[in-house]
Amino acid sequence: MTVSFHCWRVFSALLHVYPAAFSSSPCCSQVGDPLSYHRESWMMEKDEKLQTVPVLHMQGNALVRQKQFREAASKYKEAVLLLKTVQSREMPGDVDYINLGRMIVPLELNYCQCMLELEEYYEVIEHTTELLEKHKDCVKGYYKRAKAHAAVWNEKEARRDFSTVAQLDISLAALVRRELKELSERMKEKYWEEKERLSFTAKNITK
Structure with a gap:
């Protein structure tokens, strides 16, 4: 099963949707309902994980606009973990593996920006170093x-x-x-x- 084209298209569009802390583009202003049902990642199928990533991305962006950086970082990190879980089942070097890696980059960068705002500098150094190796x-x-x-x-x-x-x-x-x-x-x-x-x-x- 390859990465859903629809999920890839939706996520690619989100790469240009950042809150003010990251660029001047607008973003979704609504954060998900905290009472809504949240499935654990281990319960999700591959496509469901890919569909969840853009939602987490938008929630993170909305939280950044509210200057809730730690909560936003949690959303970005969760999205990264979902993508890495999917990527781990792909063959390194394959198109899907590469595309998933590209999807991870902006989420990692947003996470690091939140850590900068929170003055968690060694966390930033660790994550950016890992990112730059790839x-x-x-x-x-x-x-x-x-x-x-x-x-x-x-x-x-x-x-x-x-x-x-x-x-x-x-x-x-x-x-x-x-x-x-x-x-x-x-x-x-x-x-x-x-x-x-x-x-x-x-x-x-x-x-």
Whole structure:
């Protein structure tokens, strides 16, 4: 059984439907009824899993618009797990396997954006690294990982990823320059703060 063409078409359309946190396009404003019956993934057939993914995607987008990032992340993660379950039953390299992998990418990126908003930076680094191992030209993956590295003071790694963003998409060169400038300023501030703290500690010890 191949990936349902209808499910693929619906999901592909959703790739262009992001909330304000991810782009300027509108998205569904309704979140699913919390009292509605929810089938466990192990009870679902393949087509049902594929049909559930766009619903979770839209629910996640709606939650992002409401700034409920943790709840949105849960929706995106659930959708990713459904797709990975379906993908695990396909032959690596086959068309269906590749298409399912492509469907996972925007959901992973949305999940990582939510984690950035929640300041879960190491979670972002872990997920983007896994994503980039399979999709080495994913500009948004490098950018989100760079932001996470910068947030936890991994200057070398952040600079490397920001530079990769500019190499892959020259139109983002100006953005990268601004990010690198901000990173340099933050690193300088951190240097002087640590130097002042060490100086204060040394003075107290010698008293």
